[in-house]
Amino acid sequence: MSENLELVVITGMSGAGKTVAIQSFEDMGYFCIDNMPPSLVPKFWELIKESGKVTKIALVVDLRSRSFFEEIQSMLSNIENTSFINTRVLFLDASDSELVSRYKETRRAHPLAMDGLVTEGIRKERAILEDLKTKASIVINTTNLTPRQLRERINEEFRSSYETGFRIQILSFGFKYGLPIDADIVMDVRFLPNPHYVSELRPQTGMDQPVYEYVMSFKETEAFYQQFLGLLQTIMPGYVNEGKSSLTIAIGCTGGQHRSVALSERIGKALKEEYKVNITHRDKDKRKETVNRS
Structure with missing residues (x-):
């Protein structure tokens, strides 16, 4: 490839704004993939290398089980050892009370509490993601952010991805x-x-x-x-x-x-x-x- 591939891995708490995030990256010209199973990522990289046309990718990885999380960790380790990929991990977070409010508003079930309390699902997910959060390049807490404000924040962080500077x-x-x-x-x-x-x-x-x-x-x-x-x-x-x-x-x-x-x-x-x-x-x-x- 003539230039390095830029990859943004979007992850974090369920309900913290990953849908808004992926839409923001689409607007910035990224090739976006929502919820690709980590096990398929190696084949995907081969296709990208062969095409040579895609240089910016945003990939959403969602937590559904502990085994899925282990696949994510393995995927990130493999990417870090790949010389042609520049990777940043964006972790989206929010307070427990705000996440509960969002789930009640949408009437969705939490992926880790299909038959239980939303609060229990949030607790499990937060414990599983704790290590990944510490390794993230950027953490955005969306508790008090509107979708528009989240888009603006993401634009500020990523719109000049190849541009260095404080x-x-x-x-x-x-x-x-x-x-x-x-x-x-x-x-x-x-x-x-x-x-x-x-x-x-x-x-x-x-x-x-x-x-x-x-x-x-x-x-x-x-x-x-x-x-x-x-x-x-x-x-x-x-x-x-x-x-x-x-x-x-x-x-x-x-x-x-x-x-x-x-x-x-x-x-x-x-x-x-x-x-x-x-x-x-x-x-x-x-x-x-x-x-x-x-």
């Missing part, structure tokens, strides 16, 4: 809506003056210039910004040297609408001078959505 995700959020479960660094900026109490600024967000200027006008904001940015610039080379491919920095205020948004934009812009940075505002429009629904 990536930073800056995420603003509101503490009232919960902590981001996938954050590596969390910073609380609720100590800064709140634009919420300025009537003309309340309906706006940190993306709007009046709010941004208000947040940045205070000396404590400038002191925080300089020190936090300095800290990030100090520790980033260490993450790079340790081989970490991405880092998620979450900046939170009360509602995720004003202060966290403004600071995320400024810090993200500064870090873009040296790194690849993506900025996301998780809760920026939550208040507006709540008002519209009411």
